[in-house]
Every structure is written in structure tokens, then in C-alpha cells.
Amino acid sequence: MRLDDRLQAVADFVPSGCRVADIGTDHAYLAIELYKNDSSRFVIAADKNAGPCDAARRTIREAGLADAIEVRQGDGLGALKAGEVNTVCIAGMGGKLIADILEAQPEIFDGLEYAVLQPQNAALYLRQWLYEHGWHIEDERLSKADGRIYQIMLARPGETAMPGQLELFAGPVILRRRQELFSEYIKGLIEGQERIAAGLRQASSYSAADGLSRVTEQIIKLKELLTV
Ligand SMILES: C[S@@+](CC[C@H](N)C(=O)[O-])C[C@H]1O[C@@H](n2cnc3c(N)ncnc32)[C@H](O)[C@@H]1O
Numbered sequence: 355m356r357l358d359d360r361l362q363a364v365a366d367f368v369p370s371g372c373r374v375a376d377i378g379t380d381h382a383y384l385a386i387e388l389y390k391n392d393s394s395r396f397v398i399a400a401d402k403n404a405g406p407c408d409a410a411r412r413t414i415r416e417a418g419l420a421d422a423i424e425v426r427q428g429d430g431l432g433a434l435k436a437g438e439v440n441t442v443c444i445a446g447m448g449g450k451l452i453a454d455i456l457e458a459q460p461e462i463f464d465g466l467e468y469a470v471l472q473p474q475n476a477a478l479y480l481r482q483w484l485y486e487h488g489w490h491i492e493d494e495r496l497s498k499a500d501g502r503i504y505q506i507m508l509a510r511p512g513e514t515a516m517p518g519q520l521e522l523f524a525g526p527v528i529l530r531r532r533q534e535l536f537s538e539y540i541k542g543l544i545e546g547q548e549r550i551a552a553g554l555r556q557a558s559s560y561s562a563a564d565g566l567s568r569v570t571e572q573i574i575k576l577k578e579l580l581t582v
Pocket residue numbers: 361377378379380381400401402403406428429430431444445446447455
């Protein structure tokens with residue numbers, strides 16, 4: 355089994371030898387890869403729902419790893435005991451849900467050293483939440499799978515200054531690193547903002563006008579990134 359580039363990018367950020375939980379594991383592909391790649395890792399595969407837990411158990415059994423990877427059904431970090439893991443992966447969920455999951459169990463969150471996060475949307479919300487809670491983005495990567503570009507973050511505890519709106523929106527490390535997919539990624543962000551601007555132009559309220567001026571400003575800044 356080979357992970358797609360999105361989940362592989364998540365796996366690549368997980369430190370060797372760590373104690374890691376894959377929260378929202380679904381099929382458990384990531385959890386299996388994390389163990390196969392480094393059997394010194396302690397790996398838990400957790401999911402809120404029974405169907406995904408059954409699927410995870412099946413895939414893990416077929417991989418011959420039933421004794422190595424435990425599957426747990428539970429809501430977010432609630433599937434874990436305090437101090438049991440120092441790393442979590444949360445991939446394929448909305449950024450707001452990921453932040454809610456991190457926030458819901460402070461006794462587990464406070465014991466974490468690494469969080470590898472791949473939000474499907476609302477990346478700005480998630481980044482801002484991390485910085486507001488004394489964490490920061492240590493590393494970031496773009497990855498393309500099925501024609502879509504994903505943002506993958508390695509977050510760690512430790513306060514640093516809150517990045518500006520553009521950095522929170524597009525990713526502070528992504529903006530610094532400008533990897534291969536950078537132009538395509540920024541163009542996608544511009545298209546998204548232009549769709550929002552078109553919707554706001556249809557509305558006539560004061561707040562829509564205010565929103566439109568902010569979105570327009572964001573579009574200008576994003577376009578500038580493509581000219582540097
Ligand atoms: C779209 S799948 C993502 C699967 C995998 N992480 C990936 O990226 O390919 C989302 C999974 O998260 C699970 N999930 C949703 N909310 C959850 C929560 N609060 N706690 C744990 N798992 C959750 C769902 O049951 C589902 O299996």
C-alpha cells in the first residue's frame with residue numbers, strides 16, 4: 355500500500371520514535387504507514403465513528419499489525435489518556451473541527467509536543483487558534499493529490515508572535531519556502547477570494563462593503579506574491 359501525496363506529506367512530518375495517535379483515522383492507512391516506516395513508534399488509530407473503526411481494524415489485521423496498532427473509538431483526543439502520546443495527526447477534517455478537537459481535551463493537548471495537521475478548509479482559523487493557544491507553525495508543506503493542493507502543518511508548543519493576516523491565510527512557512535506548487539497554490543487562493551468578492555458585490559449591506567474591501571486588499575497582496 356502506498357499513501358497518496360497528501361497523507362505521505364503528513365507522515366513525513368511525524369518524528370521518528372514518537373508516540374503518536376492518528377485522530378480520525380478512518381481506513382488507518384496513515385497509522386499503518388507510521389508504524390511500518392518506524393516500528394519504534396507507538397501508534398494508536400482513533401476515530402469517533404464505529405464504521406471507520408471497523409475499517410481500521412480490518413486494514414490493520416490484513417497488514418498483520420493487529421498486535422502493534424491499537425484502534426480506539428472516541429471523540430477527538432478523548433480517545434487518549436493523559437501523557438500517552440506526544441504527537442497527534444489530524445488530517446482530512448475542516449480547520450474549525452481540528453481546532454475544536456485540540457481545544458476539547460486540555461489535559462491531552464497540554465502534553466503534546468507535535469501536531470501534524472491537514473485542514474480541508476479554514477486553515478486561517480486553525481493557524482490563528484494555534485498561535486492564540488501558545489503554539490506556532492514550525493514547518494509547512496504543500497502537497498497535491500487528486501488535482502487538489504493541500505496544506506500540511508507541523509505545529510509545536512511555544513509562543514511566537516502572531517503572524518499577519520496574509521501569513522495566517524496562506525501559511526507563514528509556505529510563504530517563506532515557495533516550494534514547487536507555490537504559484538499554483540496562490541492562484542487557487544486568488545480564485546477563491548475572487549469568488550467571495552463576486553458574492554459580496556451582489557450584497558448591498560455595509561458589512562458586505564467592508565468585507566469586500568478586505569477581500570480586495572487580500573487579492574492585491576496575493577497577486578503581488580506572484581510578481582516577486
Ligand atoms: C474524511 S475522513 C479523513 C480520514 C483520514 N484522516 C484522511 O485524512 O484520509 C474523516 C474521519 O474523521 C472522523 N472524525 C470526524 N470527527 C471526529 C472526531 N471528533 N473525533 C475523531 N474522529 C472524527 C470521521 O469518522 C472520519 O473517519
